[in-house]
Amino acid sequence: MRAFNFSAGPAAMPLEVLELAAQEMTNWHDCGMGVMEMSHRGREFISIYEQTHQDLKDLLAVPDHFKILFMQGGGIAENAVVPMNLSRGGSVDFVISGSWSQKSFVEAQKYCQVQAAASAESDGFHHLPEPSTWRLNPQASYVHLCTNETIHGVECHDIPDLKALGVDTPLVIDFSSHVLAHPVDWRRVGLAFAGAQKNIGPAGLTLVIVREDLLGQALAICPSAFNYALVAKHDSMFNTPPTYSIYMAGLVMQWLKRQTEDDLSGVLAIQARNQKKAQLLYNAIDQSSFYENRVAKSSRSVMNVPFYLHDESLNERFLQGAKAAGLLQLKGHKSVGGMRASIYNAMPLEGVQALVSFMQEFERTAA
Numbered sequence: 001m002r003a004f005n006f007s008a009g010p011a012a013m014p015l016e017v018l019e020l021a022a023q024e025m026t027n028w029h030d031c032g033m034g035v036m037e038m039s040h041r042g043r044e045f046i047s048i049y050e051q052t053h054q055d056l057k058d059l060l061a062v063p064d065h066f067k068i069l070f071m072q073g074g075g076i077a078e079n080a081v082v083p084m085n086l087s088r089g090g091s092v093d094f095v096i097s098g099s100w101s102q103k104s105f106v107e108a109q110k111y112c113q114v115q116a117a118a119s120a121e122s123d124g125f126h127h128l129p130e131p132s133t134w135r136l137n138p139q140a141s142y143v144h145l146c147t148n149e150t151i152h153g154v155e156c157h158d159i160p161d162l163k164a165l166g167v168d169t170p171l172v173i174d175f176s177s178h179v180l181a182h183p184v185d186w187r188r189v190g191l192a193f194a195g196a197q198k199n200i201g202p203a204g205l206t207l208v209i210v211r212e213d214l215l216g217q218a219l220a221i222c223p224s225a226f227n228y229a230l231v232a233k234h235d236s237m238f239n240t241p242p243t244y245s246i247y248m249a250g251l252v253m254q255w256l257k258r259q260t261e262d263d264l265s266g267v268l269a270i271q272a273r274n275q276k277k278a279q280l281l282y283n284a285i286d287q288s289s290f291y292e293n294r295v296a297k298s299s300r301s302v303m304n305v306p307f308y309l310h311d312e313s314l315n316e317r318f319l320q321g322a323k324a325a326g327l328l329q330l331k332g333h334k335s336v337g338g339m340r341a342s343i344y345n346a347m348p349l350e351g352v353q354a355l356v357s358f359m360q361e362f363e364r365t366a367a
């Protein structure tokens with residue numbers, strides 16, 4: 001039996017997608033070969049790439065003046081690739097709202113000057129610093145913001161308008177762990193990047209969506225395979241792209257397009273469902289004196305819900321009981337401890353209901 005998998009990433013995939021991929025594994029659409037055996041320049045794979053590209057563009061309503069790039073290296077490579085492409089060797093502002101943005105801040109220092117425009121470290125990363133308090137440098141090449149801090153469970157629910165904050169600087173967002181969970185206001189974004197393994201598909205694919213006017217200013221040391229302008233010029237085929245991961249991402253896009261909820265479809269449907277899932281889990285935590293979530297309510301992530309048992313000596317028993325009940329990978333990140341339920345797009349409402357029932361039963365019997 002398949003369990004409910006709460007992994008933070010690589011994370012659960014929709015069952016329908018896995019089953020279709022299994023059917024098509026050895027012989028895609030009767031062409032006589034499987035997708036991972038195809039030339040990336042052949043007619044078959046080009047059709048998969050074009051469909052995936054179009055579906056992603058439609059689902060996220062990406063405007064025509066943005067390029068969608070399918071790259072490799074993951075989010076962590078982007079911590080270097082973004083400054084190599086966009087910093088122009090100048091200074092970059094960072095909003096430090098958790099472990100991921102902190103990592104990005106440290107890595108960028110190899111390529112440019114960095115400034116922390118805001119930091120929530122002194123508060124243990126339990127809230128997103130209010131945009132009106134960010135100390136923005138008007139000369140900065142860009143501002144980096146991680147819009148969902150996967151480890152701390154802190155989410156930016158409304159992308160700030162930097163112009164309204166007094167600077168005309170591109171905003172770079174790391175949206176790895178909530179991409180495709182809600183619409184994006186592209187008027188406020190210069191570049192968005194995401195590793196695929198949370199909400200898009202298998203690890204190995206990295207998505208970059210970048211405004212065209214930001215291309216062509218890479219540092220001389222930037223490797224060609226990571227130069228956005230070159231990758232864009234070659235439609236993500238400057239080198240061999242992660243073909244199988246792109247195919248799987250394509251199946252996920254098709255699945256997303258089929259989703260409906262409360263008369264909504266596609267990304268809006270998944271957003272509505274995600275909100276129901278998160279509300280159910282946060283309510284259960286807040287209403288109990290046995291569990292707690294420490295994130296400020298307005299900054300709580302819809303995708304990653306870290307929580308603690310007040311009696312931490314029960315942690316192991318909780319995890320073992322959960323596993324026996326078919327609820328997997330609930331252990332919190334080692335840097336923060338406790339538990340974490342990642343409830344990405346592929347997690348059905350039933351999975352969260354099963355988790356909440358287990359939590360209530362555990363509370364009742366553990367005391």
Ligand SMILES: *Cc1c(COP(=O)(O)O)cnc(C)c1O
Nearest residue numbers: 074075076077100150176177195
């Ligand atoms: C998972 C994740 C990444 C990607 O990390 P890789 O291991 O390099 O794929 C980057 N940023 C955030 C916010 C993440 O959650």
